[in-house]
Amino acid sequence: MTTKKLGAGVTRTDRKLMDGRTIRYYDTNGQKREVIDQRNPETQPGIGELRLDVQTNEWVVIAAHRQDRVFLPPKELNPLTASSPGNLTEIPESDYEVVVFDNRSPSLRQPERELKLPRNLDFATPTFPAAGKCEVVCFTSDYESSFKDLTDRQIRTVLEAWRDRVAELSSETYIEYIAPFENRGEEVGVTLSHPHGQIYAYPYLPPRTERMLQVAKSHRERTGRVLQSDLLEREIKDGVRIVSENSEWIAFVPFAARYPFEIHVLPKRSVPDLVALDQTACDAFTPIAREVLSKLDSVFDMKMAYIAAWHQAPVRVGREYLQLHWQITSVRRAPGKLKYLAGSESAFGSFMMDLAPEQSANLLRDAKI
Amino acid sequence: MTTKKLGAGVTRTDRKLMDGRTIRYYDTNGQKREVIDQRNPETQPGIGELRLDVQTNEWVVIAAHRQDRVFLPPKELNPLTASSPGNLTEIPESDYEVVVFDNRSPSLRQPERELKLPRNLDFATPTFPAAGKCEVVCFTSDYESSFKDLTDRQIRTVLEAWRDRVAELSSETYIEYIAPFENRGEEVGVTLSHPHGQIYAYPYLPPRTERMLQVAKSHRERTGRVLQSDLLEREIKDGVRIVSENSEWIAFVPFAARYPFEIHVLPKRSVPDLVALDQTACDAFTPIAREVLSKLDSVFDMKMAYIAAWHQAPVRVGREYLQLHWQITSVRRAPGKLKYLAGSESAFGSFMMDLAPEQSANLLRDAKI
Numbered sequence: 001m002t003t004k005k006l007g008a009g010v011t012r013t014d015r016k017l018m019d020g021r022t023i024r025y026y027d028t029n030g031q032k033r034e035v036i037d038q039r040n041p042e043t044q045p046g047i048g049e050l051r052l053d054v055q056t057n058e059w060v061v062i063a064a065h066r067q068d069r070v071f072l073p074p075k076e077l078n079p080l081t082a083s084s085p086g087n088l089t090e091i092p093e094s095d096y097e098v099v100v101f102d103n104r105s106p107s108l109r110q111p112e113r114e115l116k117l118p119r120n121l122d123f124a125t126p127t128f129p130a131a132g133k134c135e136v137v138c139f140t141s142d143y144e145s146s147f148k149d150l151t152d153r154q155i156r157t158v159l160e161a162w163r164d165r166v167a168e169l170s171s172e173t174y175i176e177y178i179a180p181f182e183n184r185g186e187e188v189g190v191t192l193s194h195p196h197g198q199i200y201a202y203p204y205l206p207p208r209t210e211r212m213l214q215v216a217k218s219h220r221e222r223t224g225r226v227l228q229s230d231l232l233e234r235e236i237k238d239g240v241r242i243v244s245e246n247s248e249w250i251a252f253v254p255f256a257a258r259y260p261f262e263i264h265v266l267p268k269r270s271v272p273d274l275v276a277l278d279q280t281a282c283d284a285f286t287p288i289a290r291e292v293l294s295k296l297d298s299v300f301d302m303k304m305a306y307i308a309a310w311h312q313a314p315v316r317v318g319r320e321y322l323q324l325h326w327q328i329t330s331v332r333r334a335p336g337k338l339k340y341l342a343g344s345e346s347a348f349g350s351f352m353m354d355l356a357p358e359q360s361a362n363l364l365r366d367a368k369i
Numbered sequence: 370m371t372t373k374k375l376g377a378g379v380t381r382t383d384r385k386l387m388d389g390r391t392i393r394y395y396d397t398n399g400q401k402r403e404v405i406d407q408r409n410p411e412t413q414p415g416i417g418e419l420r421l422d423v424q425t426n427e428w429v430v431i432a433a434h435r436q437d438r439v440f441l442p443p444k445e446l447n448p449l450t451a452s453s454p455g456n457l458t459e460i461p462e463s464d465y466e467v468v469v470f471d472n473r474s475p476s477l478r479q480p481e482r483e484l485k486l487p488r489n490l491d492f493a494t495p496t497f498p499a500a501g502k503c504e505v506v507c508f509t510s511d512y513e514s515s516f517k518d519l520t521d522r523q524i525r526t527v528l529e530a531w532r533d534r535v536a537e538l539s540s541e542t543y544i545e546y547i548a549p550f551e552n553r554g555e556e557v558g559v560t561l562s563h564p565h566g567q568i569y570a571y572p573y574l575p576p577r578t579e580r581m582l583q584v585a586k587s588h589r590e591r592t593g594r595v596l597q598s599d600l601l602e603r604e605i606k607d608g609v610r611i612v613s614e615n616s617e618w619i620a621f622v623p624f625a626a627r628y629p630f631e632i633h634v635l636p637k638r639s640v641p642d643l644v645a646l647d648q649t650a651c652d653a654f655t656p657i658a659r660e661v662l663s664k665l666d667s668v669f670d671m672k673m674a675y676i677a678a679w680h681q682a683p684v685r686v687g688r689e690y691l692q693l694h695w696q697i698t699s700v701r702r703a704p705g706k707l708k709y710l711a712g713s714e715s716a717f718g719s720f721m722m723d724l725a726p727e728q729s730a731n732l733l734r735d736a737k738i
Binding site (some may be wrong): 034045051052053054055056058059060061062063065066107116122123125139176177179181182183190198200206207208209211212213216218219223227230231252254255258276307311327329338339340341342343344346347349350351352353354355356357359 | 708712
């Protein structure tokens with residue numbers, strides 16, 4: 001057991017689970033975390049395979065061993081809540097604030113030996129083990145809660161946990177990109193409704209990030225300017241798509257949104273990643289995060305399905321071109337209607353938006369919370 | 370009214386619908402198509418807007434006027450069947466074989482004046498009207514049928530209709546890429562269950578196509594070889610992912626499949642697009658198309674949701690690099706389980722596959738039809 005002091009009065013205590021995975025408790029009251037995982041040890045599933053899709057030069061992770069993962073268990077068997085005598089969960093303690101543990105069925109996992117993928121991919125590129133990390137972030141032990149229902153203190157602790165994980169994962173040589181995200185709602189395939197997020201740490205730049213890097217780099221070379229700053233400037237000038245703002249952060253529906261509800265939340269002072277946020281920016285994140293997610297649920301007065309993803313600079317390359325921001329997207333376009341990624345979006349990557357970004361921003365701005 | 374002779378004994382007769390849209394009847398018995406659309410004329414919705422997503426340099430179509438489109442109407446109001454006294458549909462005739470008509474709520478439509486998008490996109494790129502064409506292809510008047518249930522004759526007529534549309538749309542100067550596809554199943558958001566497909570004709574290269582073009586071009590420059598031929602050669606050599614084959618076509622699960630069920634169907638002699646297929650290849654398409662779609666429904670003995678999309682060479686550029694093939698993808702990974710595009714896929718473009726492509730190919734190959 002190790003305990004470490006982080007920012008905002010948060011301490012982290014590490015423990016091992018029955019199968020050797022690590023669980024990290026993020027606490028604000030110096031709690032002792034000494035309970036031992038009582039479950040029977042089980043074999044960890046094998047590692048997946050990275051295969052190159054030669055039509056697009058993009059890695060695909062083949063993680064066939066995950067097919068049997070837990071699927072919407074009944075509430076009394078929720079594996080993400082604190083343990084109780086009748087339900088020994090992923091969290092051995094009988095209470096917790098925020099925990100991050102290694103995913104039991106990871107798509108990507110720590111490789112047995114040093115791995116470095118080639119940067120030049122082509123037809124002859126061999127396959128590789130699916131190295132990386134998949135972690136689960138539990139936002140609270142209360143399974144009926146939501147990110148937006150967390151207290152200031154809780155959101156601040158989640159943010160500190162994210163920052164800690166990004167800092168630590170960045171030091172692993174096999175990791176090139178770290179993506180903390182939350183999938184919420186059965187509509188986006190969430191198999192456990194307990195409020196939680198995930199962290200994927202990839203051994204390559206994910207295709208969308210690679211594209212964003214290429215575009216931001218070319219913008220800088222042509223104009224000498226930072227793309228995200230120009231984008232922010234335009235949104236402030238246009239004004240009509242801004243949803244919320246405070247001294248440190250701004251939230252808007254982007255000019256060319258792809259989803260009926262899409263909110264980008266940017267720190268006003270650009271930083272490459274979560275680790276680089278200063279204490280003022282960290283503290284100011286809490287109210288705007290709660291506000292935009294509350295507004296999203298308020299538009300149709302229902303729990304909205306969403307994906308909330310932190311985009312950051314890659315760990316090693318292009319750190320001067322890409323900056324931190326939080327993208328929240330929802331496929332819900334009306335109470336009984338979802339946007340599906342069908343032929344145009346899925347097969348050809350071309351997005352069709354049914355709701356004008358300005359309409360969507362109006363709905364969000366006017367939503368009573 | 371004009372009538373035109375196409376291949377395989379198919380004739381095409383054009384008529385106008387009440388609002389000026391064109392409907393094209395593809396027939397095999399020289400039918401006269403003289404029935405006039407009896408519905409009240411209605412105003413055509415406006416044209417959408419193309420906005421550049423400056424983070425990715427990709428066009429997004431903002432088609433806000435489509436929000437009210439028809440959504441799963443009851444069977445007796447099916448707008449895609451032949452007209453009857455109680456239900457005046459999109460097809461004025463009381464029977465039909467195959468029809469293609471302009472979509473009533475198109476995301477992309479014919480522009481009022483000549484449009485040419487700039488090839489170099491950057492932050493300063495202005496917005497443009499969402500020029501292009503969206504057409505609906507009805508495979509049969511029988512709403513309970515499916516593509517796989519069509520007769521040889523019907524599939525051959527659908528193919529001839531696709532080829533005719535690609536040939537004609539290719540001559541429009543504002544069109545750069547033509548994508549005939551079928552979305553099937555409510556799981557992929559299909560709002561009308563009548564067996565039908567769509568054709569999207571884009572004024573730009575869709576992002577995935579642009580990427581495929583870039584990769585195929587670079588492969589050619591580096592090796593002097595055609596990427597799709599190398600890919601086909603590897604699949605034949607590996608053998609283990611082949612699902613079906615005849616003298617002219619081959620169907621396999623690709624080495625780096627992204628979906629639990631993904632089948633690529635390639636003509637053995639490469640051609641750039643549907644128009645370039647010869648009669649032998651056209652005739653041989655029927656049995657393999659029926660076979661692979663039947664196998665797909667047979668794996669779990671249920672109607673599978675799928676997207677079946679024709680990938681072709683672009684209309685104007687890179688015709689020597691990209692070749693025709695048919696990609697069928699299904700998000701169904703088990704009878705009660707779908708694959709969702711959540712955080713990793715949707716926010717970062719990185720795909721995680723739960724089923725090994727070889728397993729998936731085995732299931733398809735062994736499926737009894």
